[in-house]
Amino acid sequence: MLYIHDLSFAYGSSLILDSIGVTVERKQILSIVGPNGAGKTTLLKCMAGILKPTGGAIRIEDRQASSMSRKELAARLGYVPQSIPSRFSMTVFDTVLTGRRPHAVWRPSQKDMIKVAEILHEMNLDELAMREMDRLSGGQAQKVLLARALAQEPSYMLLDEPTSSLDLRHQMEVLELMAVLVESRGMGAVMAMHDLNLAARFSHKMVMLREGKVFCSGSPREVLHAGNIRTVYGVEAAVNWENGYPLIQVLRCVSNGREHDGPWAGHAQRLIGTTQPMRR
Numbered sequence: 716m717l718y719i720h721d722l723s724f725a726y727g728s729s730l731i732l733d734s735i736g737v738t739v740e741r742k743q744i745l746s747i748v749g750p751n752g753a754g755k756t757t758l759l760k761c762m763a764g765i766l767k768p769t770g771g772a773i774r775i776e777d778r779q780a781s782s783m784s785r786k787e788l789a790a791r792l793g794y795v796p797q798s799i800p801s802r803f804s805m806t807v808f809d810t811v812l813t814g815r816r817p818h819a820v821w822r823p824s825q826k827d828m829i830k831v832a833e834i835l836h837e838m839n840l841d842e843l844a845m846r847e848m849d850r851l852s853g854g855q856a857q858k859v860l861l862a863r864a865l866a867q868e869p870s871y872m873l874l875d876e877p878t879s880s881l882d883l884r885h886q887m888e889v890l891e892l893m894a895v896l897v898e899s900r901g902m903g904a905v906m907a908m909h910d911l912n913l914a915a916r917f918s919h920k921m922v923m924l925r926e927g928k929v930f931c932s933g934s935p936r937e938v939l940h941a942g943n944i945r946t947v948y949g950v951e952a953a954v955n956w957e958n959g960y961p962l963i964q965v966l967r968c969v970s971n972g973r974e975h976d977g978p979w980a981g982h983a984q985r986l987i988g989t990t991q992p993m994r995r
């Protein structure tokens with residue numbers, strides 16, 4: 716189990732995460748949702764050991780993450796960042812091979828090469844294997860970073876908006892692959908997601924963040940109802956469930972308890988920063 720207890724993080728004097736408690740079990744996908752700036756990326760970076768929490772604890776199975784070396788952490792946690800780091804002139808194959816570092820003793824072995832070839836095949840990336848990273852589309856590069864994290868063979872995957880650069884087909888392909896791997900390899904996965912419909916479809920559990928705190932958590936059915944969406948996102952939404960999957964339709968923006976028709980109204984009011992109803 717990946718266990719986050721009472722976790723806090725601050726940039727200087729700005730408290731960004733406040734007393735977060737989350738658990739992720741193996742064979743489980745947990746989605747972290749919440750509006751822009753709620754703290755999703757910061758939480759994933761704390762879990763991945765990229766940011767040092769200012770308080771609380773992270774335990775991976777029976778060990779404190781703070782007592783592990785970078786290599787030990789990398790063998791357990793595979794982190795896929797939201798944005799692709801500045802493109803580098805390395806082939807796709809070699810990029811994915813760098814994911815084997817926590818396992819390679821000195822130089823990559825035959826086993827490492829075979830593992831990389833298998834993952835490229837699983838992710839339909841064989842044809843790009845010898846292509847340089849700086850000659851890929853954004854979506855292709857996002858898949859390669861996911862492949863690199865899978866090559867680590869981690870116990871838990873930490874994915875920051877894994878579908879943000881992908882078209883509809885590739886979104887489904889990547890999330891279906893994650894679901895299969897979580898089940899077959901017995902991994903756990905944590906994904907920061909904006910698309911609530913996709914998050915619900917592929918998650919066993921969801922955590923909804925609001926201003927750095929856990930607003931609610933539970934099964935997708937427990938988390939995704941109109942009241943929570945209204946409070947956390949400031950929009951009125953209709954949530955209908957069909958064949959076990961939600962269909963969330965945003966109806967209008969809601970601001971400070973007053974409703975304003977039109978897609979611009981809530982945004983404009985936030986920019987203006989007034990609690991007065993908008994004049995038309």
Ligand SMILES: Nc1ncnc2c1ncn2[C@@H]1O[C@H](COP(=O)(O)OP(=O)(O)OP(=O)(O)O)[C@@H](O)[C@H]1O
Nearest residue numbers: 726729731749750751752753754755756757758907
């Ligand atoms: N390097 C930084 N220094 C100071 N504040 C930061 C820094 N990075 C992020 N923040 C702030 O921390 C808060 C949480 O940011 P974070 O990126 O974790 O949110 P998020 O939920 O992932 O947002 P988004 O959905 O837009 O990606 C925001 O208020 C952001 O402005």
